[in-house]
Amino acid sequence: MNQDRIDAGLLLVLAAGAVLVPFVWSGYEIKLATTITIQAGLAVALGFVVGPAGLISVGHAAFYGLAAYLFAMTAPESEPANVFSTVLIAIFGAAAFAAFVGAVSIRSRGLYFILMTLAFGQLGYHFFHDTGIGGSADGAYVNFRPELHLPGIVISLDNAASFYQFVSVVVLAVVALSWWLRRSAFGSILVAARDNETRTRAFGYSPYVIRLVAFVISGAMAGAMGYLTAAQHGFVAPQMLAWQNSATVLVMVLIGGKDTTSGPAIGAILLLLAEEILQRATEHWLIGVGLIVVAVVILAPNGIVPYLAHALRSRRVQHA
Amino acid sequence: MPEPALRASNLSKRFGGLVAVDRVDLDLFAAEVHAVIGPNGAGKTTLLAMLAGELAPSAGSIRLGGHDVTTQSVEARTRSGIGRTFQRSAVIPRFRALDMVRLAALEPAGLALLSPLQANGSATARARTALDRVGLAERESVASEVLSHGEKRRLEIAAVLALEPKILLLDEPLAGLGADESRDVVALIETLKRDCAIMLIEHDIDVVFALADRITVLDNGRAIACGAPAQVRASAAVQQAYLGLDEP
Numbered sequence: 001m002n003q004d005r006i007d008a009g010l011l012l013v014l015a016a017g018a019v020l021v022p023f024v025w026s027g028y029e030i031k032l033a034t035t036i037t038i039q040a041g042l043a044v045a046l047g048f049v050v051g052p053a054g055l056i057s058v059g060h061a062a063f064y065g066l067a068a069y070l071f072a073m074t075a076p077e078s079e080p081a082n083v084f085s086t087v088l089i090a091i092f093g094a095a096a097f098a099a100f101v102g103a104v105s106i107r108s109r110g111l112y113f114i115l116m117t118l119a120f121g122q123l124g125y126h127f128f129h130d131t132g133i134g135g136s137a138d139g140a141y142v143n144f145r146p147e148l149h150l151p152g153i154v155i156s157l158d159n160a161a162s163f164y165q166f167v168s169v170v171v172l173a174v175v176a177l178s179w180w181l182r183r184s185a186f187g188s189i190l191v192a193a194r195d196n197e198t199r200t201r202a203f204g205y206s207p208y209v210i211r212l213v214a215f216v217i218s219g220a221m222a223g224a225m226g227y228l229t230a231a232q233h234g235f236v237a238p239q240m241l242a243w244q245n246s247a248t249v250l251v252m253v254l255i256g257g258k259d260t261t262s263g264p265a266i267g268a269i270l271l272l273l274a275e276e277i278l279q280r281a282t283e284h285w286l287i288g289v290g291l292i293v294v295a296v297v298i299l300a301p302n303g304i305v306p307y308l309a310h311a312l313r314s315r316r317v318q319h320a
Numbered sequence: 321m322p323e324p325a326l327r328a329s330n331l332s333k334r335f336g337g338l339v340a341v342d343r344v345d346l347d348l349f350a351a352e353v354h355a356v357i358g359p360n361g362a363g364k365t366t367l368l369a370m371l372a373g374e375l376a377p378s379a380g381s382i383r384l385g386g387h388d389v390t391t392q393s394v395e396a397r398t399r400s401g402i403g404r405t406f407q408r409s410a411v412i413p414r415f416r417a418l419d420m421v422r423l424a425a426l427e428p429a430g431l432a433l434l435s436p437l438q439a440n441g442s443a444t445a446r447a448r449t450a451l452d453r454v455g456l457a458e459r460e461s462v463a464s465e466v467l468s469h470g471e472k473r474r475l476e477i478a479a480v481l482a483l484e485p486k487i488l489l490l491d492e493p494l495a496g497l498g499a500d501e502s503r504d505v506v507a508l509i510e511t512l513k514r515d516c517a518i519m520l521i522e523h524d525i526d527v528v529f530a531l532a533d534r535i536t537v538l539d540n541g542r543a544i545a546c547g548a549p550a551q552v553r554a555s556a557a558v559q560q561a562y563l564g565l566d567e568p
Contacts, residue, residue, distance in 0.1 A: 185426055185437045192412045192423055199410045202372070203424045204398035204483065 003260065003309035010262035010305060011175065014040075014269075018168045022161045031232075034164045036272045038228045040265040041171035043252040045221035047264030048178045050253050052187050053214045054194035058246045059101060059117030060222045062124035063094040065241030067223030068230035069128060070094075072140040080144040080156070083166075087146075090227040091220050097124070098219020102212045121243050129238035139237030142230050157231070167228050174221045179261045181217070190214055255296040257303025266304055323386065325350050325517040326371065326402070326487045331380035333366050333541075340366040342541040343380070348487055348517040353509065355520045355528045358538035359561075364521045365407065367538070368489050371519070372404045373397040384487070403485030403516075407492045409472040411464035417475050418460035421447035425482035443482075450478040454508060470501030477508065488518045494527060506531060529553065537561070 021033045042064055049055040067090035074089050075081040105116035128134045145163060148155040157163040181187050193200040193207035200207055230236050239245065249268075256267025274292050278285035300307035324347035333341040341363040348354050356364050369375040371382060373394040381390045384400055392400065412420050422437050425446035432440055451457050454474040459467065464475060473493060480488060490509065494502045506527055512518060513533075522528050528535065528549075535552040537545040539561040545552050552558055 180434075183436050184434050185423075185428070185440065186433045188415075188419070188423060188437045189428075189433075192415065192420075195414065196410060196412045198374075198406070199412055199479075200423075201394040202398060202404055202406075202410075203479065204395050205428065206393070206395045 002313075003306060006309040006312065007260040007262050007305060008179075010260075010266065010308075011179065014175075014262060014265055015172060018172065021168075022164060026161070030160045030164050032272075032276060034160070034167050034232055036269055037164070037167050037171050038225050038232065039249070039252070039272055040268040041174045041228070042222055042225040043249050043256065043264035043268040044171075044175050044178050044261060045218050045225060046246075046249050047253040047256075047258055047261070048181065048221070049211075049215055049218040050250065051258040051260070052182055052190040052194065053211050055106070055211060055215060056114050056250070057117040057215075057218075058114055058243055058250060059119075059121030059124075060219070060249060061243065061245035062101070062121040062241045063098050063219040063222040064226035064229070064245070065128070065236070065238070066097050066124060067091060067094040067226035068236040068240050069134045069140065071146075071227050071230045072142050072236045073134060075142050075144070075146070077143055080158075081142075081146040082149045083146045083157075084149060087224065087227050091223045094223020094226065095216050095220035098222075099212070099216045102215035102219070106208055106211050106215060117246075118243055121241060121246055125238050125241040125243070128241060134236065134238075137238060139235055142234045142236070145231055145234070163232065167232070170224060170228060174224060175261060175265065177217075177221070181214075182261060186210070186213075251293060255293060255300075255303060257300075257305035257307075259302070260305040263303045263305040270304070322349060324348055325385060326519075327383045328367075328371060329381050329383070331367065331370060331382065332378045333363070333370060333375060334378045339541050341370065341377075341538075344536075344538070344541075344543045346371075346519075346536055346543070346546075348519055350486075350517050351513055352533045353513050353518045353520055353531050355522060355532035355535045356538060357522070357525070357528055357535060361540075362538040363541040364538055365491060366541075368404065368491055368519065368521060371487075372402060372489055398483060398485075401484075401486035402489065403480035403483045403487070404489035405473070405476045405480055405491055405493055407495060407521075409469060409476065411467070411472050411475055413463075413465045415464050416460065417451065417456060417462055417464050417467065417478075418444070418447055420464050420475065421450050421479045421482045424479040425450070446482050446484075447478075450481040451475075453481060453511075454478040455504065470497050470504075473497060473501075473505065474508070477505070477512075481512070484515075486516050488512060488516045490518060490520045490522075492521055492523060494522060494524055502527070 025033060046060045049057055070090045070093040071086050074086050101120040105113055108116050129137050134140045145157045157166050189205050189210050193210060197207050252267035252271050253264040257263025275289055278288040326348040328346040331341055331344045344367060358364055370377050373392055381388055389397055389400060419437055422443045425443040426432060426440060451460050454477050456474055456478060459471060467475060493505055509531055532549055535549055536543050537552060537558045544561055545555045545558045
C-alpha cells in the first residue's frame with residue numbers, strides 16, 4: 001500500500017482516538033493523554049524540518065521552552081490569561097527566535113548544522129538558568145490556566161477534559177498544517193532541495209530561503225506546544241529548553257518515521273506509553289526504553305510508519 | 321551586429337595560484353549555438369559555472385540582455401532566463417519525471433506554493449509540452465532515478481526547457497550516450513536554437529562542428545580562437561593546441 005495512504009489512514013485513526021479519549025478516560029489518564037498529545041504535536045513540528053527539509057535540529061526545545069516562558073511572563077498573576085493574546089506572543093516569540101537561529105545555522109549542513117542548533121538551544125537554556133529572568137533555575141509559575149474568549153462566551157480550560165479537548169484541537173491544527181505543507185509545492189521544493197540542492201537552485205529556487213521558512217514554521221509550531229505545556233503544568237523551568245529534551249523529541253521523530261506526518265506522532269505516543277508502563281514495572285525503566293529504541297532502529301531503520309507501509313505492500317504483492 | 325543575449329567580458333577565475341579562466345570574452349546570440357571546446361582542464365566547465373552563477377568570477381563581468389548579472393545568485397539568474405544542464409545526470413530522486421519538470425515549470429508566486437505541484441494546471445501543461453519535446457511523454461510517470469542514462473539527460477533538458485530560458489548552457493549533453501541517443505539529442509539541440517541562445521560544451525568534435533554556428537577554443541583558461549567552424553578549423557593555434565596537429 002502507498003505510504004501516503006498509510007500515513008493518511010494513521011492520522012485519521014489518531015484523530016479518532018483523540019476525540020474518543022475524554023469519553024473513555026478520566027483523572028490521571030486524561031492528564032497523561034494531554035501530555036502525550038502535546039509531545040506528539042512537538043514531534044510533528046520537529047518532523048517537518050527533519051523529514052522534508054533534512055535539517056536535524058537539536059535545538060527545537062529552545063523554541064518550545066521560550067514560548068512557555070513567554071506565556072509565564074505575560075500571564076496575569078491574579079486572573080486567567082486570554083488564550084488568543086498570550087498564545088500569539090508565545091508563538092511569535094518562538095518563531096522570531098527560530099528565524100534568528102535558522103538564519104545563522106541553515107548555511108551550515110550536516111553535523112555543523114546539528115552543532116549550531118545544539119549551541120543555540122543551550123544558549124537558551126543557560127539564558128533562563130543563569131540569569132534572573134524567569135526565576136533562574138527555580139523556574140516560574142503560571143497561576144491560572146488560560147481562558148478561551150470567544151464572541152459572547154468565555155470557556156474555562158481549568159477542567160482536565162476541556163483542557164485536553166483544547167490541546168487536541170491545537171495539535172490537530174499543527175498536524176493538519178504539517179500534512180498540508182508536506183504535500184504542497186512548497187514541500188516538494190523542500191524535498192528537492194534536500195535530495196539535489198544543485199538542481200533545485202538551477203530551477204530558480206533558493207534552498208536557503210525555503211529551508212528558513214520551513215524552520216520558522218516548525219519553530220512556531222514547537223512554540224505552540226510549549227505554550228500548551230506551560231498551561232498544563234502551570235510551571236516552566238529551564239530544563240524545557242535543554243538539549244536532552246530536543247534529543248528525546250528527535251528520537252520520537254526517527255522511530256516513528258521522519259518522512260511521514262503520522263510517524264513522529266506515533267513515535268511520541270509509543271515512547272511515552274512505553275515510559276509510563278515501564279516506570280510502573282521497574283525502577284530501571286530507562287534501560288527498557290533504550291532497548292525499545294534500539295530494537296525499532298534495527299528492525300525499522302526508516303521508522304515504524306514506513307515499515308508498516310512496506311510490510312503491507314509486500315503482503316499485497318504476495319497475495320497478488 | 322545585434323546585441324548579444326549574454327556577454328561575458330574579460331572573465332577570469334583564479335583558485336589560489338591557478339588561473340582556471342583567464343580574461344575570456346564570450347558573446348552568445350539568440351538563435352545560435354556557440355560551442356566552447358578545449359582539452360580537459362582548459363576551463364570550459366569553470367567558464368560555464370561562472371555564467372550560471374555557481375562560481376563568482378575573480379574579475380570581469382557578465383551581462384544578460386544588457387543587465388549586469390555578475391553578482392547574481394544561481395536562482396536569480398535562472399529566473400532571469402539562464403538555464404543549464406549538468407555534466408553528470410542530476411535528476412531528483414523519488415520524483416516522477418513529470419513532477420521534476422513540473423517543479424521547474426512552476427511559477428512560485430502566492431498560492432501556487434501552497435497547493436500541490438500536481439494541482440498546478442499551467443505548470444503541468446508546460447511540463448508535458450517539454451517532456452513531449454524531448455520524447456519522454458510516455459515516460460512521465462516513471463521515477464526519475466530509474467530512467468536510462470539517455471532518458472535522464474533528456475529529462476534534464478526537458479526540465480530546463482520548462483524554465484523557458486533565453487540562454488541555454490549545455491555541459492557535455494552527449495556524455496555517456498549511445499549512438500542512437502546521441503543522434504536524438506543532437507536533433508533536439510538543433511530545434512532548440514530557434515528559441516534561445518545555446519552555449520554547448522562538448523567533447524565530440526564532429527558534433528560540435530556540425531552543430532555550432534560559432535566556436536570558442538579554450539586552452540589553459542585562455543580563449544585562443546573564436547569564430548565560425550571553418551575559421552576555427554583553419555586556425556594554426558587551434559590545430560597545435562587542441563587538435564594535436566603540428567604547424568606546417
